Amino acid sequence: MGIYGALSTAVTGLRAQSFALENVSGNIANSQTIGFKRIDTDFVDLIPDAAPKRQTSGSVLAQAHSTNNVQGDVKGAATETYMAINGNGFFVVEPRAGQADGSATFSGANFYTRRGDFELDKSGYLVNGAGYYLKGLPIDAATQNISGSVPQVLQVSNAFLPAQQTTRVNYELNLPQLPKTPKYQASQSSGSELLSATDFMTLTPDQAATTTGAATTAGAATSSLASAGETLTIQIGATSRTYTFNSGGSTTMPAIDISDTSTDTIGEVLAAIQADLVTAGATGATVGLDGTGKIAITAGNATDTITVTDGTSGTSATGFNLANGTTDPTVATSTALAARVATVTADQTDDFLNQSVSGGAITVYSSNGAPAQIQMRWAKVNSTENGGAERWNLFVLTNGNATGSGTAWTRMGGDYTFGADGSPSPAIDHTDLPNLTVNGVLVGDIRLQHGAHGLTQFADPNGTAEVTTIKQNGYPAGEFVSVAVNDSGRVVVSYNNGQQLEVAQVVTANFNAVNQLKRMDGGLFAATSESGEPILDNGGGVIGSSLEASNTDISEEFTKLIVTQQAYAAGTKIVSTADEMLQQALNMLR
Structure with a gap:
């Protein structure tokens, strides 16, 4: 290659180090540039074609090497x-x-x-x-x-x-088995924790009546309703009488002879039972046939319950056909002809608050974003200790501005009945509040979503309802x-x-x-x-x-700068040396 080759190679080295210096300069200049990716320099040697023993180290070529895969801080x-x-x-x-x-x-x-x-x-x-x-x-x-x-x-x-209208409220809570309302008195017998329907509505006397079977007439034979040895128990309020039917003797209450001429027709035996109940203390009670020819028992006092245990069959195989169970205007059972408090007026609000527990409140929104606050209260209407099932009713404050006889609270949904394990029986997944209007704001249809296990009745020492989830999916318009x-x-x-x-x-x-x-x-x-x-x-x-940040490391670039500077200086020494050697060669001609 000779002196000229060495000179040419040195020039490629200077050119390569200049390229590297340019990259170092650019990296340092962009050390504060957001997301900058530095460029490193790769050096590639260029070897002349020659026999292996005649090859030289050759020239050098500088190439840029990206670091796009190296993340900055x-x-x-x-x-x-x-x-x-x-x-x-x-x-x-x-x-x-x-x-x-x-x-x-x-x-x-x-x-x-x-x-x-x-x-x-x-x-x-x-x-x-x-x-x-x-x-x-x-x-x-x-x-x-x-x-x-x-x-x-x-x-x-x-x-x-x-705005988005509220259509769903996720509502989960535990109702106390014994609600300790202001009216509740631990020293009293069971029932002080229950909602008294007679405080909020005018009741008609309860009536227990046949629900199936053919109509009859007053002149029909008593034997068509009862056979000898059968019994019928009727309790109205605190008065309880058990009637035993026989044949071949005489009627002496509460024993009824179906062959006695004084009680051998249906009209006669019903009249005898009515007279006996009144005499025993069920003042005003009536026992007779209703307008459809079916037997009806009516309490004389609207607050009295009626309990029937019908053990008769008679020759008709249906007997008196009275529904066994309790009929109560204050609390309900599955066979009840009972009253339900549908609404609470403004002037009844204080009594209602004293007989119910708070169930929480939440603000909901109508279709135009108008807010309305749903306040909920729960009233227990029956209990196993009171002779019925564990039942609750839900009320919503539909008009907080009501006065006098105006409706303030409205019952929503049906009965919430709980089993012995504290879960709803039957299961209640949700409660619909159709066409809900609160304080004049038409909110529309809302579903209270309880979920599979969101509604329970467990014992709570505080006697209050514990709301665990209450959130809704609506909102007003937003800027x-x-x-x-x-x-x-x-x-x-x-x-x-x-x-x-x-x-x-x-x-x-x-x-x-x-x-x-x-x-x-x-x-x-x-x-x-x-x-x-x-x-x-x-x-x-x-x-x-x-x-x-930039992935440039200043200290590393300064190190490269020193190396590049020294390599460039070394390259210039090669050029100077080659120049001196050429001068020496030229001087040989003298």
């Missing part, structure tokens, strides 16, 4: 729309192609960056510090699911969020407040009604050969044939309120 940021990617991937962005009617226009091209200092511009676009527009996937406002697969430029609207990016990579808009709506999903792009991307101005990269096509991901490690 992730730092927190106060701006909620700033974001960083923890791991591999790039934000998908697009430059503005032009402007029409004051708004940006786009060509649909995709570019990629790690620079995540995005902020809203005047049109609601998310633009980073280099002027590139963020792309992502829109989210359906109703389902909150991603609604597309092709990234598009994201634009956030600052319009009002329309735009701010936008942020959460750690799931979703763009979230906040409104002054407390609602947050996810409007878009930030996507990231990955490449098989990430270091083969083409670098462009502003921290931008373009896909090349060597990098491969982008692989889009909508769950790619986006971190909100953060920025990725």
Whole structure:
């Protein structure tokens, strides 16, 4: 190769070190550039073609080596729309192609960056510090699911969020087995904890009547209802009488002879039973046939209960056919012809509050966003200790402004009956409140969703209802407040009604050969044939309120700078030496 070869090789070394110095200079200059990826320098030796024993070390070529796969430090940021990617991937962005009617226009091209200092511009676009527009996937406002697969430029609207009517209230609570209402007295017999229907409504006397079987007449034979040896027990209030039927003797109450001429017809035996009950203390009670020819027993006092145990069959095989069980105007059973408190007037409110327990309250919203507060109270209407089942009724304050005889509280749903294990029997998944109006606000249809195990009756020493869940799905109209990016990579808009709506999903792009991307101005990269096509991901490690710093290490770059400077100086020495050797060769001619 000779002296000229050495000189040429030295020049390639100087050129390579100059290239390396340029990269070091650029890295240091961008040490504070957001998302910057430094460029290292690779040196490639160029060996002349010669026999193995005649080969020389040859020249050198400097090449750029990208570090796109090396992450910079992730730092927190106060701006909620700033974001960083923890791991591999790039934000998908697009430059503005032009402007029409004051708004940006786009060509649909995709570019990629790690620079995540995005902020809203005047049109609601998310633009980073280099002027590139963020792309992502829109989210359906109703389902909150991603609604597309092709990234598009994201634009956030600052319009009002329309009101959403409340249609469901998740409502779960435990009702105390013994509600300690203000009226409850531990020293009294059972029943002081129950709602007394007679305090809130005018009751008609209870009536126990046949529910099946053919009609009869007063002149029919008593034997068609009862046979000798059978019994019928009737209790009205505190008066209880058991009638025994026989044949071949005489009627002496409570023994009734079905062959006695004074009680051998249905009309006669019913009259005898009525007279006996009145004499025994059931004042005003009646026993006879109703307008349909069926037997009816009516209490004389509206507060008296009627309990029937019918052991008759008679020749008709149906006997008196009276429904066994208790008929009570205050508490209900499965066979009751009982009263239910449907509404509570304003002037009855104090009594009602003294006989019920609070069930919590929640604000709901009508279709136009008008608020209404649902206040709920629970009243226990029966208990096993009182001779019935464990039953409750739910009341809602439908008009808190009512006065006098105006309705204030309204019973909602049916009976809530609980078994011995404290769970509803039958199971109650929900309660519907149809066409609900509260204080003049038409809320509409609401479902109280209790769930499979959300409604229970367990013993509670405090005797109060313990609400464990109460939340609803409505809200009033809201004004735009701010936008942020959460750690799931979703763009979230906040409104002054407390609602947050996810409007878009930030996507990231990955490449098989990430270091083969083409670098462009502003921290931008373009896909090349060597990098491969982008692989889009909508769950790619986006971190909100953060920025990725440059991956340049100043101390490392200074080390490279020293090495490069010394290598360049050494190269110049080779040039000087080669020059001196040439001078010596030229001097040989003298």
